[in-house]
Amino acid sequence: MASSRVVRVRPVPEGTDDLLREGVRRLQAELEVTPAFPAEVDEAARRAAAAPRLPDLDRTDVPFVTIDPPGARDLDQAVHLERDPQDPSGYVVRYAIADVAALVAPGDPVDVEARRRGETLYGADSKVPLHPPVLSEDAASLLPDRVRPALLWTIRVDASGEGTDVTVERALVRSRRQLTYDEVQAAVDDGTADEPLRLLREVGELRLTREAARGGVSLPLPEQEVDVAGDTWSLSFRRQLPAEQWNAQVSLLTGFGAASLMVYARVGLLRTLPPADPRDVRRLHRTARALGIDWPAEMLYPDFIRGLDPSVPAEAAMVVACTRLLRGSGYVAFDGEVPADPDHAALASEYAHVTAPLRRLGDRFAGEVCVALCAGGPVPGWVLEALPDLPVALKRSGQLSRRYENAVLDLVEAGLLSHRVGEVFDAVVVEVEDDDPTTGTVTVADPAVEARVTGAGPLPLGEQVQVRLVEASVADRRVRFEPR
Structure with a gap:
Protein backbone atom coordinates (compact mmCIF):
# COMPACT_ATOMS: atom_id res chain seq x y z
CA MET A 1 0.00 0.00 0.00
CA PRO A 275 -9.35 0.97 28.33
CA ALA A 276 -8.79 -1.63 25.64
CA ASP A 277 -10.65 -4.88 26.24
CA PRO A 278 -8.05 -7.59 27.08
CA ARG A 279 -9.91 -9.95 24.74
CA ASP A 280 -9.32 -7.53 21.87
CA VAL A 281 -5.62 -7.32 22.72
CA ARG A 282 -5.37 -11.14 22.75
CA ARG A 283 -7.15 -11.29 19.41
CA LEU A 284 -4.66 -8.79 17.98
CA HIS A 285 -1.76 -10.93 19.20
CA ARG A 286 -3.24 -13.79 17.18
CA THR A 287 -3.62 -11.51 14.15
CA ALA A 288 0.03 -10.46 14.43
CA ARG A 289 1.13 -14.11 14.49
CA ALA A 290 -1.02 -14.87 11.45
CA LEU A 291 0.57 -11.94 9.59
CA GLY A 292 4.08 -12.99 10.57
CA ILE A 293 4.69 -9.84 12.65
CA ASP A 294 6.77 -10.21 15.79
CA TRP A 295 4.96 -8.97 18.91
CA PRO A 296 6.87 -9.99 22.05
CA ALA A 297 4.58 -10.96 24.92
CA GLU A 298 6.15 -8.37 27.20
CA MET A 299 5.64 -5.48 24.73
CA LEU A 300 2.61 -3.29 25.51
CA TYR A 301 0.27 -2.65 22.62
CA PRO A 302 1.02 1.13 22.39
CA ASP A 303 4.71 0.34 21.82
CA PHE A 304 3.81 -2.35 19.29
CA ILE A 305 1.50 -0.04 17.33
CA ARG A 306 4.04 2.77 17.37
CA GLY A 307 6.51 0.56 15.52
CA LEU A 308 4.19 -0.44 12.67
CA ASP A 309 4.91 0.79 9.14
CA PRO A 310 1.70 1.01 7.05
CA SER A 311 3.72 1.07 3.83
CA VAL A 312 4.40 -2.66 4.45
CA PRO A 313 1.31 -4.66 3.39
CA ALA A 314 1.14 -6.98 6.41
CA GLU A 315 1.70 -4.09 8.81
CA ALA A 316 -0.96 -2.02 7.05
CA ALA A 317 -3.44 -4.82 7.79
CA MET A 318 -2.21 -4.87 11.38
CA VAL A 319 -2.81 -1.13 11.75
CA VAL A 320 -6.38 -1.52 10.49
CA ALA A 321 -6.95 -4.41 12.92
CA CYS A 322 -5.73 -2.24 15.80
CA THR A 323 -8.52 0.29 15.24
CA ARG A 324 -10.79 -1.92 17.35
CA LEU A 325 -8.78 -0.81 20.41
CA LEU A 326 -9.80 2.82 19.91
CA ARG A 327 -13.56 2.39 19.71
CA GLY A 415 -17.73 8.15 -9.29
CA LEU A 416 -14.03 7.89 -10.04
CA LEU A 417 -14.28 4.16 -10.77
CA SER A 418 -17.65 4.05 -12.54
CA HIS A 419 -16.01 3.89 -15.98
CA ARG A 420 -13.50 1.21 -14.96
CA VAL A 421 -15.71 -1.77 -14.07
CA GLY A 422 -13.98 -4.96 -15.24
CA GLU A 423 -10.44 -3.59 -14.79
CA VAL A 424 -7.87 -5.33 -12.59
CA PHE A 425 -6.03 -3.45 -9.81
CA ASP A 426 -3.16 -4.19 -7.45
CA ALA A 427 -4.39 -4.16 -3.86
CA VAL A 428 -3.70 -5.23 -0.27
CA VAL A 429 -6.16 -7.13 1.89
CA VAL A 430 -6.28 -5.06 5.10
CA GLU A 431 -9.32 -6.55 6.82
CA VAL A 432 -11.16 -9.87 6.85
CA GLU A 433 -14.54 -10.37 8.50
CA ASP A 434 -14.38 -12.48 11.67
CA ASP A 435 -17.50 -14.45 10.78
CA ASP A 436 -16.95 -14.61 7.01
CA PRO A 437 -13.32 -14.94 5.87
CA THR A 438 -14.41 -14.64 2.23
CA THR A 439 -15.37 -10.99 2.77
CA GLY A 440 -13.16 -8.09 3.76
CA THR A 441 -11.60 -4.78 2.75
CA VAL A 442 -8.83 -3.96 0.29
CA THR A 443 -6.88 -0.80 -0.31
CA VAL A 444 -5.95 0.12 -3.85
CA ALA A 445 -3.07 2.53 -4.20
CA ASP A 446 -3.93 3.92 -7.62
CA PRO A 447 -6.58 5.27 -7.37
CA ALA A 448 -6.54 5.72 -3.60
CA VAL A 449 -9.54 3.58 -2.71
CA GLU A 450 -10.66 1.43 0.23
CA ALA A 451 -13.50 -0.93 -0.68
CA ARG A 452 -15.21 -4.24 -0.03
CA VAL A 453 -13.95 -7.43 -1.59
CA THR A 454 -15.73 -10.77 -1.76
CA GLY A 455 -14.09 -14.00 -2.90
CA ALA A 456 -14.96 -17.65 -3.35
CA GLY A 457 -12.52 -18.67 -0.62
CA PRO A 458 -10.78 -17.17 2.45
CA LEU A 459 -9.04 -13.86 1.79
CA PRO A 460 -5.28 -13.65 2.50
CA LEU A 461 -5.08 -10.96 5.20
CA GLY A 462 -2.09 -8.67 4.83
CA GLU A 463 -1.09 -9.91 1.39
CA GLN A 464 -0.81 -8.17 -1.94
CA VAL A 465 -3.42 -9.40 -4.40
CA GLN A 466 -4.95 -8.49 -7.70
CA VAL A 467 -8.64 -7.66 -7.66
CA ARG A 468 -11.21 -7.05 -10.37
CA LEU A 469 -13.68 -4.18 -10.06
CA VAL A 470 -17.16 -5.71 -10.33
CA GLU A 471 -19.33 -2.81 -9.16
CA ALA A 472 -19.05 0.98 -8.93
CA SER A 473 -22.49 2.48 -8.36
CA VAL A 474 -22.74 6.24 -7.88
CA ALA A 475 -26.44 5.97 -7.06
CA ASP A 476 -25.81 3.46 -4.26
CA ARG A 477 -22.39 4.90 -3.23
CA ARG A 478 -20.97 1.38 -3.48
CA VAL A 479 -17.72 -0.08 -4.80
CA ARG A 480 -16.98 -3.80 -4.77
CA PHE A 481 -14.06 -5.92 -5.92
CA GLU A 482 -13.45 -9.64 -6.23
CA PRO A 483 -10.11 -11.46 -6.22
CA ARG A 484 -8.80 -12.11 -9.67
Missing part, protein backbone atom coordinates in the same frame (compact mmCIF):
# COMPACT_ATOMS: atom_id res chain seq x y z
CA ALA A 2 1.60 3.23 -1.13
CA SER A 3 0.59 5.20 1.93
CA SER A 4 3.80 7.18 2.23
CA ARG A 5 3.20 9.16 -0.97
CA VAL A 6 0.36 11.19 -2.38
CA VAL A 7 -1.47 9.35 -5.14
CA ARG A 8 -3.59 11.38 -7.55
CA VAL A 9 -6.17 9.74 -9.75
CA ARG A 10 -6.96 10.88 -13.24
CA PRO A 11 -9.63 13.58 -13.73
CA VAL A 12 -13.16 12.24 -13.63
CA PRO A 13 -14.81 11.49 -16.97
CA GLU A 14 -16.91 14.20 -18.58
CA GLY A 15 -20.22 14.56 -16.79
CA THR A 16 -19.10 12.76 -13.64
CA ASP A 17 -18.55 16.04 -11.80
CA ASP A 18 -22.28 16.80 -12.09
CA LEU A 19 -23.13 13.29 -10.90
CA LEU A 20 -20.91 13.65 -7.85
CA ARG A 21 -22.27 17.04 -6.88
CA GLU A 22 -25.81 15.77 -7.30
CA GLY A 23 -24.85 12.76 -5.18
CA VAL A 24 -23.64 15.04 -2.41
CA ARG A 25 -26.90 17.00 -2.56
CA ARG A 26 -28.87 13.73 -2.28
CA LEU A 27 -26.76 12.65 0.66
CA GLN A 28 -27.37 15.94 2.47
CA ALA A 29 -31.11 15.58 1.90
CA GLU A 30 -30.98 11.97 3.11
CA LEU A 31 -29.18 12.97 6.33
CA GLU A 32 -31.23 16.17 6.69
CA VAL A 33 -28.18 18.44 6.78
CA THR A 34 -27.46 21.57 4.76
CA PRO A 35 -24.72 24.20 4.43
CA ALA A 36 -27.44 26.85 4.43
CA PHE A 37 -28.71 28.46 7.62
CA PRO A 38 -32.20 29.75 8.42
CA ALA A 39 -32.63 33.44 7.64
CA GLU A 40 -32.91 34.42 11.33
CA VAL A 41 -29.63 32.63 12.08
CA ASP A 42 -27.82 34.39 9.23
CA GLU A 43 -29.19 37.73 10.39
CA ALA A 44 -28.16 37.11 14.01
CA ALA A 45 -24.70 36.10 12.83
CA ARG A 46 -24.32 39.31 10.80
CA ARG A 47 -25.34 41.40 13.82
CA ALA A 48 -22.89 39.51 16.04
CA ALA A 49 -20.06 39.94 13.55
CA ALA A 50 -20.61 43.70 13.61
CA ALA A 51 -20.59 43.96 17.41
CA PRO A 52 -18.27 41.43 19.09
CA ARG A 53 -17.77 41.62 22.86
CA LEU A 54 -14.09 42.56 23.13
CA PRO A 55 -11.88 41.90 26.18
CA ASP A 56 -9.75 44.54 27.90
CA LEU A 57 -6.49 42.58 27.72
CA ASP A 58 -4.53 43.34 24.55
CA ARG A 59 -1.94 40.74 23.48
CA THR A 60 -1.65 41.78 19.87
CA ASP A 61 2.07 42.17 20.61
CA VAL A 62 2.52 38.39 20.50
CA PRO A 63 3.47 37.33 16.94
CA PHE A 64 1.07 34.43 16.58
CA VAL A 65 0.83 32.31 13.42
CA THR A 66 -1.80 29.81 12.32
CA ILE A 67 -0.92 26.42 10.82
CA ASP A 68 -3.63 24.73 8.77
CA PRO A 69 -4.29 22.91 5.49
CA PRO A 70 -4.11 25.08 2.36
CA GLY A 71 -7.12 27.30 1.82
CA ALA A 72 -8.59 26.88 5.31
CA ARG A 73 -10.73 29.79 6.49
CA ASP A 74 -12.18 28.53 9.80
CA LEU A 75 -9.00 29.11 11.81
CA ASP A 76 -9.55 28.10 15.44
CA GLN A 77 -5.96 28.21 16.70
CA ALA A 78 -2.90 30.43 16.57
CA VAL A 79 0.37 29.50 18.23
CA HIS A 80 3.54 31.11 19.55
CA LEU A 81 6.43 29.57 21.47
CA GLU A 82 9.41 31.13 23.20
CA ARG A 83 12.08 30.25 25.72
CA ASP A 84 10.84 30.65 29.28
CA PRO A 85 12.45 33.84 30.69
CA GLN A 86 12.07 32.35 34.18
CA ASP A 87 13.75 29.08 33.16
CA PRO A 88 15.87 29.18 29.97
CA SER A 89 15.78 25.39 29.73
CA GLY A 90 11.98 25.48 29.49
CA TYR A 91 9.38 26.97 27.20
CA VAL A 92 6.31 29.19 27.18
CA VAL A 93 3.60 27.98 24.83
CA ARG A 94 0.84 30.46 23.96
CA TYR A 95 -2.17 29.08 22.17
CA ALA A 96 -4.91 31.48 21.09
CA ILE A 97 -8.29 29.86 20.50
CA ALA A 98 -11.14 31.61 18.69
CA ASP A 99 -13.53 33.11 21.26
CA VAL A 100 -16.92 32.04 19.90
CA ALA A 101 -18.71 33.25 23.05
CA ALA A 102 -17.55 36.79 22.22
CA LEU A 103 -19.92 36.67 19.26
CA VAL A 104 -22.52 34.03 20.09
CA ALA A 105 -24.76 34.79 23.07
CA PRO A 106 -26.51 32.00 24.99
CA GLY A 107 -29.96 31.35 23.58
CA ASP A 108 -29.60 33.51 20.47
CA PRO A 109 -30.46 31.96 17.07
CA VAL A 110 -26.81 31.12 16.27
CA ASP A 111 -26.40 29.34 19.61
CA VAL A 112 -29.64 27.37 19.18
CA GLU A 113 -28.68 26.28 15.66
CA ALA A 114 -25.13 25.33 16.73
CA ARG A 115 -26.53 23.14 19.51
CA ARG A 116 -28.70 21.41 16.92
CA ARG A 117 -25.80 20.83 14.51
CA GLY A 118 -23.12 19.85 17.01
CA GLU A 119 -20.09 20.04 14.73
CA THR A 120 -18.92 20.91 11.23
CA LEU A 121 -19.32 18.12 8.69
CA TYR A 122 -16.54 17.73 6.12
CA GLY A 123 -16.66 15.98 2.78
CA ALA A 124 -14.91 17.05 -0.43
CA ASP A 125 -16.07 20.62 -1.13
CA SER A 126 -19.36 20.03 0.67
CA LYS A 127 -18.66 21.40 4.15
CA VAL A 128 -21.69 21.78 6.40
CA PRO A 129 -20.50 24.34 8.97
CA LEU A 130 -21.38 24.54 12.65
CA HIS A 131 -21.65 28.35 12.50
CA PRO A 132 -22.54 30.68 9.60
CA PRO A 133 -19.44 31.52 7.52
CA VAL A 134 -19.71 35.23 8.39
CA LEU A 135 -18.55 34.08 11.86
CA SER A 136 -16.62 30.84 11.33
CA GLU A 137 -14.69 32.04 8.28
CA ASP A 138 -14.50 35.74 9.07
CA ALA A 139 -15.40 37.57 12.27
CA ALA A 140 -14.44 34.77 14.70
CA SER A 141 -11.68 33.21 12.62
CA LEU A 142 -8.05 33.98 13.52
CA LEU A 143 -7.22 35.21 10.03
CA PRO A 144 -3.89 36.96 9.50
CA ASP A 145 -3.62 40.68 10.27
CA ARG A 146 -7.05 40.82 11.91
CA VAL A 147 -7.51 41.73 15.57
CA ARG A 148 -9.69 39.04 17.12
CA PRO A 149 -11.03 38.13 20.57
CA ALA A 150 -9.52 34.86 21.77
CA LEU A 151 -9.14 32.54 24.71
CA LEU A 152 -5.41 32.84 25.32
CA TRP A 153 -3.85 29.75 26.86
CA THR A 154 -0.41 30.19 28.43
CA ILE A 155 1.35 26.94 29.27
CA ARG A 156 4.79 26.58 30.79
CA VAL A 157 6.70 23.48 29.71
CA ASP A 158 9.88 22.24 31.36
CA ALA A 159 13.00 20.89 29.66
CA SER A 160 11.55 17.36 29.58
CA GLY A 161 8.40 18.47 27.77
CA GLU A 162 6.15 18.27 30.83
CA GLY A 163 3.55 21.01 31.27
CA THR A 164 4.06 22.67 34.64
CA ASP A 165 1.52 25.52 34.70
CA VAL A 166 -1.55 26.46 32.68
CA THR A 167 -3.80 29.50 32.58
CA VAL A 168 -6.39 30.82 30.14
CA GLU A 169 -7.83 34.31 29.84
CA ARG A 170 -9.67 36.45 27.34
CA ALA A 171 -7.46 38.65 25.18
CA LEU A 172 -7.23 40.43 21.86
CA VAL A 173 -4.75 38.75 19.50
CA ARG A 174 -3.50 39.23 15.96
CA SER A 175 -2.05 36.46 13.83
CA ARG A 176 0.86 37.54 11.66
CA ARG A 177 0.83 34.73 9.08
CA GLN A 178 -1.35 31.89 7.87
CA LEU A 179 1.02 28.98 7.27
CA THR A 180 0.44 25.54 5.84
CA TYR A 181 1.96 22.37 7.24
CA ASP A 182 4.09 22.02 4.11
CA GLU A 183 5.46 25.53 4.59
CA VAL A 184 6.33 24.90 8.24
CA GLN A 185 7.96 21.57 7.43
CA ALA A 186 10.00 23.04 4.59
CA ALA A 187 11.19 25.99 6.70
CA VAL A 188 12.26 23.73 9.56
CA ASP A 189 13.96 21.26 7.22
CA ASP A 190 15.95 23.87 5.29
CA GLY A 191 16.92 25.91 8.36
CA THR A 192 14.99 29.08 7.47
CA ALA A 193 12.36 28.73 10.22
CA ASP A 194 12.21 31.46 12.84
CA GLU A 195 12.65 30.63 16.51
CA PRO A 196 8.97 29.99 17.36
CA LEU A 197 8.76 27.35 14.63
CA ARG A 198 12.06 25.78 15.69
CA LEU A 199 10.71 25.63 19.23
CA LEU A 200 7.48 24.10 17.93
CA ARG A 201 9.61 21.23 16.67
CA GLU A 202 11.52 20.97 19.96
CA VAL A 203 8.40 20.94 22.11
CA GLY A 204 6.53 18.69 19.70
CA GLU A 205 9.27 16.09 19.74
CA LEU A 206 9.57 16.28 23.53
CA ARG A 207 5.84 15.78 23.85
CA LEU A 208 5.91 12.80 21.47
CA THR A 209 8.60 11.23 23.64
CA ARG A 210 6.50 11.83 26.73
CA GLU A 211 3.48 10.33 24.98
CA ALA A 212 5.42 7.14 24.37
CA ALA A 213 6.65 7.03 27.97
CA ARG A 214 3.11 7.66 29.23
CA GLY A 215 1.70 4.79 27.19
CA GLY A 216 -0.26 6.95 24.76
CA VAL A 217 -0.95 5.61 21.31
CA SER A 218 -2.00 6.94 17.92
CA LEU A 219 -2.51 4.77 14.88
CA PRO A 220 -0.26 5.56 11.89
CA LEU A 221 -3.19 5.32 9.49
CA PRO A 222 -2.78 7.21 6.21
CA GLU A 223 -5.62 9.63 5.62
CA GLN A 224 -7.83 9.28 2.57
CA GLU A 225 -8.60 12.72 1.19
CA VAL A 226 -10.86 14.09 -1.50
CA ASP A 227 -9.57 17.08 -3.46
CA VAL A 228 -11.81 19.15 -5.70
CA ALA A 229 -10.40 21.69 -8.14
CA GLY A 230 -13.03 23.02 -10.53
CA ASP A 231 -14.49 19.98 -12.25
CA THR A 232 -11.54 17.76 -11.32
CA TRP A 233 -12.03 15.40 -8.37
CA SER A 234 -9.20 13.29 -6.99
CA LEU A 235 -8.43 10.96 -4.11
CA SER A 236 -5.18 10.59 -2.23
CA PHE A 237 -3.65 8.66 0.63
CA ARG A 238 -1.32 10.77 2.74
CA ARG A 239 0.58 10.37 5.95
CA GLN A 240 0.99 13.17 8.47
CA LEU A 241 4.03 15.38 8.20
CA PRO A 242 6.12 15.76 11.35
CA ALA A 243 4.96 19.40 11.48
CA GLU A 244 1.36 18.21 11.80
CA GLN A 245 2.35 15.98 14.69
CA TRP A 246 4.20 18.83 16.45
CA ASN A 247 1.20 21.11 16.08
CA ALA A 248 -1.15 18.35 17.26
CA GLN A 249 0.97 17.94 20.38
CA VAL A 250 0.39 21.60 21.28
CA SER A 251 -3.35 21.03 20.94
CA LEU A 252 -3.13 17.90 23.11
CA LEU A 253 -1.03 19.76 25.68
CA THR A 254 -3.78 22.37 25.91
CA GLY A 255 -6.45 19.69 26.25
CA PHE A 256 -4.51 18.04 29.08
CA GLY A 257 -4.20 21.38 30.85
CA ALA A 258 -7.92 22.08 30.44
CA ALA A 259 -8.79 18.66 31.85
CA SER A 260 -6.55 19.17 34.87
CA LEU A 261 -8.26 22.48 35.65
CA MET A 262 -11.72 20.96 35.40
CA VAL A 263 -10.95 17.78 37.34
CA TYR A 264 -9.36 19.82 40.15
CA ALA A 265 -12.46 22.03 40.32
CA ARG A 266 -14.85 19.07 39.87
CA VAL A 267 -16.77 20.66 37.02
CA GLY A 268 -16.48 20.39 33.26
CA LEU A 269 -16.63 18.28 30.13
CA LEU A 270 -14.05 15.58 29.37
CA ARG A 271 -13.31 13.55 26.25
CA THR A 272 -13.01 9.90 27.31
CA LEU A 273 -12.10 6.47 25.94
CA PRO A 274 -12.39 3.25 27.94
CA GLY A 328 -15.99 3.73 22.26
CA SER A 329 -14.79 7.31 22.70
CA GLY A 330 -17.29 9.75 24.16
CA TYR A 331 -17.83 12.72 26.45
CA VAL A 332 -18.66 12.92 30.13
CA ALA A 333 -19.99 16.04 31.89
CA PHE A 334 -19.73 16.53 35.65
CA ASP A 335 -20.49 19.11 38.32
CA GLY A 336 -19.54 18.27 41.90
CA GLU A 337 -18.26 14.72 41.40
CA VAL A 338 -15.37 13.62 39.17
CA PRO A 339 -16.37 10.73 36.86
CA ALA A 340 -15.29 7.26 37.91
CA ASP A 341 -13.35 6.71 34.66
CA PRO A 342 -12.20 10.16 33.49
CA ASP A 343 -9.25 9.08 31.33
CA HIS A 344 -8.84 8.89 27.58
CA ALA A 345 -7.15 5.50 27.27
CA ALA A 346 -5.39 6.23 23.97
CA LEU A 347 -3.82 9.35 25.48
CA ALA A 348 -3.23 7.72 28.89
CA SER A 349 -4.45 10.87 30.59
CA GLU A 350 -7.45 13.00 31.40
CA TYR A 351 -8.25 15.11 28.36
CA ALA A 352 -10.70 17.75 27.13
CA HIS A 353 -11.57 19.21 23.75
CA VAL A 354 -11.08 22.99 23.91
CA THR A 355 -9.11 23.96 20.79
CA ALA A 356 -11.69 23.87 17.96
CA PRO A 357 -14.79 25.85 19.02
CA LEU A 358 -15.51 27.02 15.48
CA ARG A 359 -15.97 23.38 14.45
CA ARG A 360 -17.05 21.53 17.62
CA LEU A 361 -19.85 22.63 19.92
CA GLY A 362 -18.44 21.19 23.14
CA ASP A 363 -15.18 23.15 22.94
CA ARG A 364 -17.00 26.43 23.55
CA PHE A 365 -18.52 25.16 26.80
CA ALA A 366 -15.35 23.49 28.08
CA GLY A 367 -13.38 26.66 27.28
CA GLU A 368 -15.85 28.80 29.22
CA VAL A 369 -15.47 26.53 32.27
CA CYS A 370 -11.69 26.94 32.18
CA VAL A 371 -11.79 30.72 31.74
CA ALA A 372 -14.08 31.04 34.75
CA LEU A 373 -11.89 28.76 36.88
CA CYS A 374 -8.70 30.66 36.04
CA ALA A 375 -10.42 33.99 36.78
CA GLY A 376 -11.52 32.68 40.17
CA GLY A 377 -15.19 33.27 39.40
CA PRO A 378 -18.23 31.03 39.07
CA VAL A 379 -18.85 29.00 35.96
CA PRO A 380 -21.61 30.79 33.98
CA GLY A 381 -25.09 29.45 34.63
CA TRP A 382 -25.80 28.91 30.93
CA VAL A 383 -22.79 26.59 30.78
CA LEU A 384 -23.81 24.60 33.85
CA GLU A 385 -27.34 24.25 32.51
CA ALA A 386 -26.04 22.87 29.21
CA LEU A 387 -23.46 20.42 30.58
CA PRO A 388 -25.77 17.46 31.35
CA ASP A 389 -27.15 17.33 27.80
CA LEU A 390 -23.88 17.83 25.93
CA PRO A 391 -22.49 14.24 25.99
CA VAL A 392 -25.56 12.83 24.21
CA ALA A 393 -25.70 15.71 21.72
CA LEU A 394 -21.98 15.43 20.94
CA LYS A 395 -22.17 11.66 20.54
CA ARG A 396 -25.02 12.10 18.06
CA SER A 397 -23.22 14.77 16.04
CA GLY A 398 -20.00 12.72 16.03
CA GLN A 399 -21.83 9.72 14.61
CA LEU A 400 -23.43 11.93 11.97
CA SER A 401 -20.05 13.41 11.07
CA ARG A 402 -18.47 10.00 10.53
CA ARG A 403 -21.46 8.83 8.53
CA TYR A 404 -21.35 11.91 6.31
CA GLU A 405 -17.61 11.80 5.70
CA ASN A 406 -17.65 8.09 4.92
CA ALA A 407 -20.62 8.44 2.59
CA VAL A 408 -18.91 11.23 0.64
CA LEU A 409 -15.79 9.07 0.29
CA ASP A 410 -17.93 6.16 -0.91
CA LEU A 411 -19.63 8.43 -3.43
CA VAL A 412 -16.37 9.82 -4.82
CA GLU A 413 -14.79 6.37 -5.05
CA ALA A 414 -17.79 5.12 -7.00
